[in-house]
Amino acid sequence: GDGKFSPDATCTRAQSVTFLFRAIGKLVDSKAEFSDVLTDSYYANAVAWAVENGVTNGIGDGLFGPNNSCTRAQIVTFLYRVYHIYTTITGVPASMVHRPIHFAFGLVLMFLAYNSKGKRVKKEKLHPLEWVGIALSIGMVAFYLINRRYLMTYMWYMTPATTKSIAITVVVLVLSIIAGRRMVGTIFVCIALFFIAYAWLGPYMPGLLRHRGVALNKFCDTIALIPEGVFGGAMGTSATYIFNFILFGAFLKASKVGNFFIDIAMALAGQYRGGPAKVAIISSGAVGTISGSVVANVLTTGSFTIPLMKKLGYNKEFSAAVEATASTGGMIMPPVMGSTAFLVAELAGVPYAELCKCALLPAVLYYLALLFMIDLEAAKNGLKGISKENLPKAWEVFKKGWFKLLPLVTLIALIMKGYSPLKCGLYGILVTIIVSWFDKETRMGPRKILDALVDGSINSVQVVAACACAGIVVGLVSQTGLGFRMSSALISLAGGSLLLSLIFCMVIGLILGMGLTVTPAYVILAALIAPVLTRLGLLPQQAHLFCFYYACLCGITPPVAIGAFAAAGIADADPMKTGLTSVRLAGSLYIIPFMFAYAPQLILIGTVPEIIQCVITSAIGVYCFSIAVEGWLFKKISIPFRLIVGVASLLCIYPGTLTDVIGLSILSVFIVFSVIKRKHDREKPLTA
Secondary structure, three states: OOOOOOOOOOOOHHHHHHHHHHHHHHHHOOOOOHHHHHHOHHHHHHHHHHHHHHHOOOEOOOOOOHHHEOOHHHHHHHHHHHHHHHHHHHOOOOHHHHHHHHHHHHHHHHHHHEOOOOOEOOOOOOOHHHHHHHHHHHHHHHHHHHOHHHHHOOOOOOOOOOHHHHHHHHHHHHHHHHHHHHHOOHHHHHHHHHHHHHHHHHHHOOHHHOOOOOOHHHHHHHHHHOOOOOOOHHHHHHHHHHHHHHHHHHHHHHHOOHHHHHHHHHHHHOOOOOHHHHHHHHHHHHHHHHHOOHHHHHHHHHHHHHHHHHHOOOOHHHHHHHHHHHHHHHHOOOOOOOOHHHHHHHHHOOOHHHHHHHHHHHHHHHHHHHHHHHHHHHHHHOOOOOOHHHOOOHHHHHHHHHHHHHHHHHHHHHHHHOOOHHHHHHHHHHHHHHHHOOOOOOOOOHHHHHHHHHHHHHHOHHHHHHHHHHHHHHHHHHHHOHHHHHHHHHHHHOOOOHHHHHHHHHHHHHHHHOOOOHHHHHHHHHHHOHHHHHHOOOOHHHHHHHHHHHHHHHHOOOOOOHHHHHHHHHHOOOHHHHHHHHHHHOHHHHHHHHHHHHOHHHHOOOOHHHHHHHHHHHHHHHHHHHHHHHOEOOOEOOHHHHHHHHHHHHHHHOOOHHHHHHHHHHHHHHHHHHHHHHHHHHHHHHHO
16 A cells, blocks of 8 residues: 555555554654544554454464464554553653553553463453453553643642542552452452551551541542552552563573573583582572573573482472572572562662662572582482583583673673663663574574563563552552551660561561562562661661562462472472472571671672671671581581581671671681591591
8 A cells, every 4th residue: 555544545454553653652742632643544544443453353464473363462562562662762751651551551461361360371252341451441541641741730639639530540449459469469459458448447547557547639649640659669660670671581581591501500510519409509590680580580490400400319399499499599689680679779769780789799698508508408418410421511501602691791781881771671682682693593583572572571460460559558658657657666666676677577578478479578568667677777778678588588488489389390399398498498598688787798888898808707607507507517417516506607697807706716616626526437437
C-alpha cells in the first residue's frame, strides 16, 4: 500500500504496528491532547486496525514465530518493550503518566500469561473476568493519560474527594489486590488489606496503634492520585530501572553467556577437595553478578553442578542446598543484585553505584564463608574433587570465551561512570546481543531476541504486582504515622540499645522471610525497622542493607524457600530438608549484617588502613564461625571447643584493635593445640 491510513488505502500489518507505536509516543508527549489522537485519522485508523486484526486475532506479519502466528501476550510484550526503549531514549514522562502505563502493561500481561494461581501458562481462551480485568487496566491508563495535565498541577491532600477520584482509587486498589494475590501470594495481600483497614479504623485501635484516621481525600490521593502509594517510589523504580535489568538477565540467559562462568569455575576449582560444590559457589557467584535472581541462578548453574555433585557421592539434599545458598548470594552481589536492590537505593536515598560499592565486601565475605563451609564439610565427609583429565584448562576456556565478560564489564563501567541504571540496562542488553554473535552456538537471531523480550517482560510482572502492593503498605504507613510510632516503641523496648534493635529486626525479617518473597519482605522492614536503625545512628545505606539481607533469607528459609525448592527439584531431594540444610550452610548470612552495622569499614566507609584491617579480621572471624558451625578443623571438635572458637569469631568480627588481638590470640592457641593433638593422634598407633 501507500503507507497511509485512510478509508481508501491499504497497509501492511507491520506499517499498522509502526504507526501504533507513533500513536503511543504522541499520547506520551505532554504537548499532545488525547482528543488529537482520536480525531487524527492517521493515528486512529492505525490503532483501530491493529486492535482489530493484530490483538484480537493474534496474527502478525512474520514478526512472531513460525507460520506468522503470535499470541496476544507476545504482542503486548512487544509493545511493552518498545514503550520502555522509547522512554529510555527520549526521556521518562511525568510520574503519573509513566508509572500507570507501566502498571497497566504489567496487568494486561498478567491476565494474558498467568492463571489465577500465578502460574505462567499458554492460554487458548481467556475467562470473562480476565477480559474485565484487561478492560479495567486499559480504562485506568486512559484516565491518567486524559487527566495528566490536571494531575501535574494537582494540590496534594487539599482537594476534596470527588466521584472521579473515588472511582479511580477503587479501580487501582482492586487491580493491585488481584495482581498481588496472583503474583505475590495471599500473605502479602492480607498485609496490604490490613493497612487499608487500619487507615480507616485508626481511631478505634488500642494504644500504640491508635491514630486519628485518614480522611477520604487523603486516602484517595495517597493510593492513586499522587506518586506516593501504588504509583510511589516502588512502582517508579520498577518502571525506570528494574524492568531493563530483568530484561538484561533474560538476554544473558537466552545468549548462554552464563555458561562461560560455569566453565571457568570448573577449570579453576574442580580438582580441589569438594571441587563440584566449590564450582557451584564460584559459578553461582559469577552468574549472580549479572542475573540477580535466586531461581534463575539455580536453574542456570544448578542444572550442571547438582548432577555432578550427586555423581561424585554428595548427598542429594546437600547438593541442592549448596546450589541454593550459592544462588542466594546472587541477590546481594553487585552489580545487579536483583530487582529489589533498586528499591533499596531508592528508599535509602543513595545512588545505585554507591549502593553497589557498599554491598561489595559483605557479598565477597558471604561467598568466602560459603567456600570455608564447603571445604570443611568436604574434609569431614571425605568428598573428593574431579580428576584433572576430566577438567577443561582455564586458559583455553578464557581464550575461547573472554569476550563473554564484556556485558558484565560494560555494566560495571557504566554504573561507575555515573550512567543511570535505566541506560545501563539498555546498553547491557545491546552488548549482550553483539557478544552473542561472536560464537556460532550462542548467536542471537530475531527469534531468540524476541523470545528474550517475551520472557523478560513476562517475568517482570511479579515485580510490578509486588511494587503495587508494597506502595499501598508504604503509603499508608506514612499517612497513619505508624512508622514513626513503631520506631519510637522499638527504641524504648530496646532501651536505646543498637544490638537489641538489630536483633529485633533480624527476628522480624526471619518471620517475614518465611511467608513472603524478597521485595515485599524488604519493603515492610524498610518502612517499619529502617527508621529505627537510622535514629540509633546507622547510616541509611547500613540500615537498608541490613533489612535487605534478612529479606533475602526468604530464598532459603522454609516454608517458602523458593531457591531451595527449585534446587531440590533438580536434585530430586526433599524440599524441607534442603531448606534446613541451606540455612545451616548460609549461617554466615545471619551474622554479616551485624558486621557491617557495627563496622562501616566493611561498606568502604573509613580510611584505607581501617578498611584493610577490618576486612582481614572479618575474614578470619568468618572462618572461625565456619569452624564452630561445622564442628571440624583437622578432626571433629567437641562442643566446648566449638563454643570457644565461636567466641573468637565474634571478637574478630567486632570492630576494634583490642577485640581483634584477643580473638586472634584465642584462635592461635586453638590451632596450635589442634595441630599438636593431631600429631599426637598420628603417632599413637606407632608406639602401641
